Amino acid sequence: MPRLKINDVELEAPAGALVLDLCREQGIDIPHYCYHPALSPVATCRMCLVELKGQPKLATSCTTTVPPAPRDNPEAVVMEVLTNSPAVADARASVMDFLLMNHPLDCPICDQAGECKLQDYSYAYGSGDSKMVEPKRRYRYEDLGAKIVIDKNRCIHCTRCVRFTKEVTGTYELTVAQRGSHLEVTTYSGKSLDGNPWAGNVVDLCPVGALTSRDFRFNKRVWYLKPVPSISRYSATASPVWLDVDQNRVWRIRPRPLPGHPETFFLHDEERYAYHSYNLDPSRRLEGPRLKGERASFDRIREALEGAGPVAVVGQGTFGNESAERLGSLATEESWRFGTGDKHYPILLPKHQLSADGIFNRRGFSERGFRFGLLEILQGLLEAGTVKGLVILHDEAFSSGRESERLLGLVGRAAFSLVLECLPSELGRAATATVPITTCAEESDAVTNHQGEIRRYERALQPPMGICTVAQVVNELKGVPVPA
Ligand code: SF4
Ligand code: FES
Incomplete structure (x- = not known):
């Protein structure tokens, strides 16, 4: 591999590597505006200038690459880069003067204030004049x-x-x-x-x-705003995102790019603006467990479930792996775990949409024994009386009208049905019992995306009093005390 020096520190890098990327990997800040790893380089802003020893002019590090090592002397240093020389500092200050020539000083009313590269670089590298x-x-x-x-x-x-x-x-x-x-x-x-x-x-x-x-x-x-690491619920790629939170409310979603994953740079608008659905109006939510339309304790629901007979579970693949694991443990037979969710998206940008599947933890549920697209088997088990009780983990936003109809039919055939859901739905109203649960923004868990990668998400919001995670609900249903 070619050898080069950055600020007199020697390192090896592959031929063709970008000097700007190498500097950043070494922890050296290279100010830049026009460079973006997902876009073609244009070198128009001139902010990333560095000095290359032996060259008369400064060079843009966003377009300068490491040359190959000479064949007759592979150990030779092919390039010496200086990012902190007086010439570089002078050039950066001049570029800042130029960029600020027409820029208004309206930072107090500008939305970008606090995360503006112009502000940051002006402070760090500008002339102050x-x-x-x-x-x-x-x-x-x-x-x-x-x-x-x-x-x-x-x-x-x-x-x-x-x-x-x-x-x-x-x-x-x-x-x-x-x-x-x-x-x-x-x-x-x-x-x-x-x-x-x-x-x-x-x-x-x-x-x-x-x-x-x-x-x-x-x-x-x-x-x-406090950025909380989370995941996109748009597709089975489960792209990492930041949920920006304040006062127990999500104010915006931003991409959280992962190195080596170009598909994580950009977010579809449907996901970007979906954060409104995380800020649920407490008055729309169920306040606690209900049995036959009346408020009930977990003990009564547990007794009703235990008295129902053999139980099958249905899990929507839009909850975390911990939820899938716990829900699966309620099924009387291992093979009585069924998966739901049939949302799909059109692929418009193949480079950035790696999966058309809208069920972002289908793989995590499948790995835990949940079988998707086989609800007719469950219907047969209910009709034959082999299965009597049904526990459904539900989110109607990810089911088509056809699938919702099918779930309603299953609830109608079960002797006892329990629906766990964030917001009341027709399915919950038709079931014998319902238990409200936290949204994905109100819990920490992980999903397994369609490529088998584990993507974790952290709790961003405090749930209303009395609303539990799926894991806590399952503990209650099994009689395991939930820690306060
Ligand atoms: S500064 Fe903003 S609006 Fe102007 S070219 Fe760059 S990205 Fe576009
Ligand atoms: S980042 Fe703009 S010229 Fe290099």
Whole structure:
């Protein structure tokens, strides 16, 4: 492998490796705006300049790669990089002056404040001074459809957003128009971003506050938010995400990219805006267990379940592995574990949507003996009287009308049926008993995605008093005391 030096520290790296990536791997901060690992390099912002010993001009580290080792001297140092020389510091300060030339000082009202690269780099690398005496260029903010708002005054023309609509979604809504100091990011003939189901990603990509989300804009200062690691419930990829939480409420979802997993860089808008469903109105939820429509204790439900006879369980593959494990333990026979959930998505971006399956823990449930698509076997067992009791872990958002009908039919055939669900549903009302459970944002667990990778998620919200996790409910049903 070729040898190189970064700030006089010698290391080996494969030929073709990006200098910017290597520096970051060494823990060296290289300021950058236009570089993004999922987009093609354009080297327009000039913020990532480094010095290469022996070369007269500074080079952009986002486009400089490690050359191969010479054949006649494989041990030779092929490149010496300096990221902290006076020439680099001077260049960074000058680039910051240039980028801030037209940028307004509206940080107190800008949504990006607190996570703005312009603020951060200005503080770390800027001159702290402005040489601009001319009036700044001014635009009014514009709606790019119902989801995204652009404030062109703040744009630094890194073109990340433009490259996203060109290279990732292939929808080409955004472009760069005009020339020189009149350069502006805009849409082709006033085209909106509403038709782009991945449009929300341009807000994450924008390193400054030029592109903002209509959904989040002016709602919360970001320094109040606590990021909680979680997973996307959109597809069986179970992409890692951050849930940004404050005051027991989720305010937004952001991608949490995993190295080596390009599909984790971007989120579908359906998932991005699904966080509203995590902030459940407590008045819509059941307050506690119910038996035949009346409030009941766990003891009474346990007695009713024990008295019912042989029990089968039905688990929706949208709960965690711990829930699947505990629910499975309620089945009288191992083979009486059935899986539900039949939601699927169209594949629009094959590179970023690795699975069309909308049941994100189907694999985790399958590995625990839950059999999907075989509810007719369960129906036969109920009709033959072999199975008398039914426990269903349910979330109607992930079942089609056909599957919901089928579940209703099973509940009607069981001598005793218990439904565990977050929100009351027709299925719960038809069952003999219901127990409210926590949502995925209110518990910590893990799922196994379609590739067999374990993806963990942490509790982000405190559940209302008296609402338990599936594991706690199963403990109660088995008579194991639940710790306070
Ligand atoms: S709007 Fe944001 S992402 Fe797009 S070019 Fe301007 S600064 Fe870059
Ligand atoms: S990040 Fe290298 S030039 Fe912009």
